[in-house]
Amino acid sequence: MIYLSPPDVSENDRIALNRAFDSGWIAPLGPEVNAFEADLAAATDRKHGVALSSGTGGLHLALHNLGVGRGDRVLVPSLTFAATANAVAYVGAESVFVDCEPSSWNIDPDLIAEAFAEAAQENRQYDALITVDLYGQCADYDRIEALCAQYDVPLIEDAAEALGATYRGRAAGSFGTVAALSFNGNKIITTSGGGALVTDDEQAAQRYRHLATQAREPAAHYEHAEIGFNYRMSNILAALGRSQISDLARRVDRRRNHNDFYRASLGDLPGIEFMPEAPGCRSTFWLTTLTVDPEAPADREQIRKHLGSLDIEARPVWKPMHLQPVFAGNTSIGGAVSEQLFRDGICLPSGSTLTDDERQRIVSEIRSLF
Known part of the structure; x- marks a missing residue:
């Protein structure tokens, strides 16, 4: 797994x-x-x-x-x-x-x-x-x-x-x-x-x-x-x-290396966009996250379920709090951006123990859907 x-x-x-x-x-x-x-x-x-x-x-x-x-x-x-x-x-x-x-x-x-x-x-x-x-x-x-x-x-x-x-x-x-x-x-x-x-x-x-x-x-x-x-x-x-x-430094470097690899290996696929790294920021990329256009050859759920069938864990991005039943009565300012990210976003395996072979397998399986 x-x-x-x-x-x-x-x-x-x-x-x-x-x-x-x-x-x-x-x-x-x-x-x-x-x-x-x-x-x-x-x-x-x-x-x-x-x-x-x-x-x-x-x-x-x-x-x-x-x-x-x-x-x-x-x-x-x-x-x-x-x-x-x-x-x-x-x-x-x-x-x-x-x-x-x-x-x-x-x-x-x-x-x-x-x-x-x-x-x-x-x-x-x-x-x-x-x-x-x-x-x-x-x-x-x-x-x-x-x-x-x-x-x-x-x-x-x-x-x-x-x-x-x-x-x-x-x-x-x-x-x-x-x-x-x-x-x-x-x-x-x-x-x-x-x-x-x-x-x-x-x-x-x-x-x-x-x-x-x-x-x-x-x-x-x-x-x-x-x-x-x-x-x-x-x-x-x-x-x-x-x-x-x-x-800590090695762990952060390893996760950033995973993110670089995913971007280089998947960035050319139609409809794929990675979470931006904002100017002035050096992210840990605790999780590598990306969005998949619903009109792409494979949507977010197709990718997630395909990886899951192969014992590869991937998850949607966080479900926005204003969509959670427990907070249904709370005030929300805006919401369209987070709703779109939840609809289309996926988190890929990103742990510092992830091996080069494992991440290559993940990339190969995603590319096989496009």
Whole structure:
């Protein structure tokens, strides 16, 4: 079976896990967590990292700490994984979904500007904006950060798919007041399951750690003055993360190499268009994605099903949030671009363990349909 993006683990990872196990630090926190947080801060050009049990939990904590709650509105890209919008629902706020721009597939800054201006005319404002660095490519932060500063809207960066990417020389994870990372099994680095927040605000980092450990007060007994959450990463999984992140550059290079190969091997086929790499961006190409014109000799579904019949995993791009039944009542700003990408878009196997022979087989099978 050729999977879309399987975990990339090595003997070094096994050694790191055994080191943590042999240290006796089996309980949730320990020296590996502290060291991994420092590694994450360095990788994202931040001052502080907070290792957590998931990226979704990180988004939840970020919104909670900003005071976002019931009756509030948060701008969220429609073209994303559900976790981004779920975190908004966790705090009782409403996601207002924003379409993407064709030039990057990321949230459209023009639509953000329109939304902020319209809210200002109504003497309202959005309580936060969450950007998503889609499929490993950073959003247009020059424009987005300026808009957030102009309208005084807190910016949260969802960089779950983009660790190792850059935007105009700045690292993914370095934008906004705080950024969330994911180390799920299909991500560029994995801790089996896990995530993190990275920030430059020391007080906020301490607050995230406090909330993530059930908001336990510093007392000999178990004292709680507010509701907390069980979101901290274990010492053993942090050891795996430290080993994985030391290999980040190779993993990104390998995925970019896959993307180059797919473009060179499939770019001449009629109706095939790859996700653009926007100017100033260096994407990780966490997943190589492309669209297939419905009038091409083979459409998206024919390609996907043919590959599936050969035990080659391929998936449609994210189904936009404004099309999801659970968010049917939410407001959506635009939507035509993300709808077209969902209709025609496909993700190809892109993991850093994918071999040259496997990707050649994938290309040959796709070309056989044209």
